[in-house]
Amino acid sequence: MTSRWIWQHPEWPRFHWQDAELLPRLREIQQQRGLLLGRAGLQPDDESQQTLDTLLANILSSSAIEEEKVNALSVRSSLARRLGVTEAQPWPVSDRSEGLAAMMLDAIDNREQPLTTERLCQWHRWLFPQDEKSVHTLGVGVLRGSDTMQVVSGRIDRPVVHFEAPPRDGLEQQLQQFIDWFASSQHDVLLDPLLRAAIGHLWFVTLHPFDDGNGRITRALTDLALSQADSQSIRLYAMSPAILTRRASYYRILEQTQKGDLDITDWLSWFLDTLNKSLSEAIASVGRTQVKARFWLRNRNTTLSKEQSKVLNRLLDGGEQGFEAGISASQYQKVAKVSKATATRHLSDLLEKGCIEKLEGGGRSTRYQIAAEFALR
Numbered sequence: 001m002t003s004r005w006i007w008q009h010p011e012w013p014r015f016h017w018q019d020a021e022l023l024p025r026l027r028e029i030q031q032q033r034g035l036l037l038g039r040a041g042l043q044p045d046d047e048s049q050q051t052l053d054t055l056l057a058n059i060l061s062s063s064a065i066e067e068e069k070v071n072a073l074s075v076r077s078s079l080a081r082r083l084g085v086t087e088a089q090p091w092p093v094s095d096r097s098e099g100l101a102a103m104m105l106d107a108i109d110n111r112e113q114p115l116t117t118e119r120l121c122q123w124h125r126w127l128f129p130q131d132e133k134s135v136h137t138l139g140v141g142v143l144r145g146s147d148t149m150q151v152v153s154g155r156i157d158r159p160v161v162h163f164e165a166p167p168r169d170g171l172e173q174q175l176q177q178f179i180d181w182f183a184s185s186q187h188d189v190l191l192d193p194l195l196r197a198a199i200g201h202l203w204f205v206t207l208h209p210f211d212d213g214n215g216r217i218t219r220a221l222t223d224l225a226l227s228q229a230d231s232q233s234i235r236l237y238a239m240s241p242a243i244l245t246r247r248a249s250y251y252r253i254l255e256q257t258q259k260g261d262l263d264i265t266d267w268l269s270w271f272l273d274t275l276n277k278s279l280s281e282a283i284a285s286v287g288r289t290q291v292k293a294r295f296w297l298r299n300r301n302t303t304l305s306k307e308q309s310k311v312l313n314r315l316l317d318g319g320e321q322g323f324e325a326g327i328s329a330s331q332y333q334k335v336a337k338v339s340k341a342t343a344t345r346h347l348s349d350l351l352e353k354g355c356i357e358k359l360e361g362g363g364r365s366t367r368y369q370i371a372a373e374f375a376l377r
Contacts, residue, residue: 006206006258007166013177013203017195017265025272026192032279033233039286040236048085050289051235054282055079055108058238059100062219065244075100099126107224108234115182115224117143117175120209123220127213138211143171149208162255165208175209186228193229198271199264200225206258219243226275237282242274250274284318292316295355295374302353307336308346312355315370326359326367 006012040050056076063070074097077090082105103126106119113119125141139145149165166174181203185196205218219240227234243250249270257267295316304312311332315323323331333343347368350356356368 004259005164005166006260006262009262011262013181013262015199015202015262015264017263017268021265021269022195022272025269025276026194029194029272029276029279032276032283033230036233036236036279036283036286039283039290047235048083050286052076052079052083052085054236054238055083055101055104058219058223058240059104061238061240061244062216063100065219065240065247065250066215068216070100071097078102079104095129099129102126103220104223107220108227108231111224111227111231115179115221117172117179120175120217120221123217124210124213127216143175143209144168144211162251163208163258165206171207171209174207178203178207182225193225194272194275195268197222197225197229198268201271202254202257202264202267205254233279236286237278239275239278242278242281246274246277288316288318291370291374295370298374299353299355302355304350304353304355305346307338307342308350308355311335311346312350312370315356323369326369328365328367 040047056072056079059075059079060070060072071091071094073091074094077087078093078097078101079085080087080090081093082101103123106113106123121141121143128138128140130140144165146168148167150161151163152159152161154160178200182200185191185199186193188196201218201222204221205214208214210217222239223234226239253267253270257264260266292313295312311327314335315327318324327335329340329343329347332338332347333340336343336346338346347356351358351368354371354373357371359367359369
C-alpha cells in the first residue's frame with residue numbers, strides 16, 4: 001500500500017537528495033555570507049542596533065507567518081534590554097514579549113547548549129505565557145495530546161487535509177530520535193550545516209510535537225542550527241521575513257514534501273533559495289546603513305530644516321518607503337507637509353548643498369535622489 005505521508009515510509013526518516021541540484025546553491029550562499037560579513041565589518045559601532053533590528057524582524061515575521069499578532073514595540077524593548085541597547089523611548093514589556101525575546105536569544109546565543117525535550121518545552125512556555133486566555137485550551141510546555149493532529153482547510157462537511165502528524169503513541173521516542181540526530185549531525189563533516197538546518201526544519205515540523213506553536217518553534221530551531229553553522233552572520237540576517245514573503249509557497253512545498261517520498265531535494269532547494277534571498281536583503285540593508293552613516297557624517301555641520309532631514313532619511317532608507325526611483329517636488333510636499341513653494345525651495349537648497357542630485361528628465365517630472373558620492377562603494 002502506498003504511504004500517504006512521508007513519516008509512514010518504512011525508512012523514515014532516512015532522507016536523501018540530489019547533490020547536483022544543491023551544490024551550486026550552497027556555493028552561492030557561502031559567497032553571500034562572506035560578502036555580508038565583509039560589508040558589515042565596514043560599519044561603525046552599531047552592531048548591537050543591527051542585531052536588534054534583525055532579531056526583531058525575525059520574531060515579528062515568524063509570528064506573522066502563523067497570522068499571530070504581537071506588539072512590535074514591546075518585543076523591541078524586551079530585545080533591547082537583553083542586548084544592552086539604550087532606547088530613547090522604551091515601551092512597556094509583557095510576558096509575551098519577554099518570552100519571544102528569550103526564545104530568540106536562547107536559540108542564537110546558547111548554540112552550544114544541548115537540545116533537549118525540556119529546552120523545547122521551555123520555548124513552548126515562552127510562546128504561551130500563563131496569563132493569556134488562549135493557553136487554557138492548550139497543553140503548555142508539554143507534548144500534544146492524544147487527538148489526531150491535522151492541518152485542515154475547507155468546509156466542515158468537506159475538509160481538505162493538508163497534513164497529518166505522526167500518531168501520539170511513540171512521539172517521545174520519535175522526538176528523542178530527532179534530538180539525538182540534531183546533536184550528532186552538528187559534527188558530521190559529510191553533512192553541510194545549511195542542509196542540516198533545512199532537514200531539521202522539515203523533520204521537526206513534521207513531528208508537530210505540540211498542540212500549537214510548532215511553526216514558530218521550528219523556525220527558532222532553524223535559527224539555532226544556522227547559528228551553529230555560523231555564529232557571526234546569523235546576527236545580521238533574518239530568514240523568517242523571507243519565508244513570510246513566500247508564505248504561500250512555503251506551505252505548498254511543505255505539503256508537497258510531506259506527501260512525497262524521502263527524496264527531499266525540492267524542499268532543500270526551496271529552503272536554500274529562501275536563505276539566499278535573506279542574505280541578499282541583509283547585504284542591501286547593510287549597504288543602506290553604510291550610505292546613511294557616511295551621508296550624515298559628511299553633512300554633520302550642514303544646516304537643514306527638520307522637514308529636509310525627514311525626507312533625506314526616507315531617501316536614505318530605501319525600499320518602497322524610501323523612493324528608490326527618486327522623489328519629486330509634489331512627493332516632497334506630501335512627505336514634509338509643506339506648501340508647493342516651500343517644497344521647491346527646500347529641494348533647491350538641498351541641491352545647492354550637495355545632498356541630492358537631479359535624475360534625468362525635467363519639468364514636472366524632475367526627480368531627485370541622494371548624491372552619487374554617498375553611494376555604496
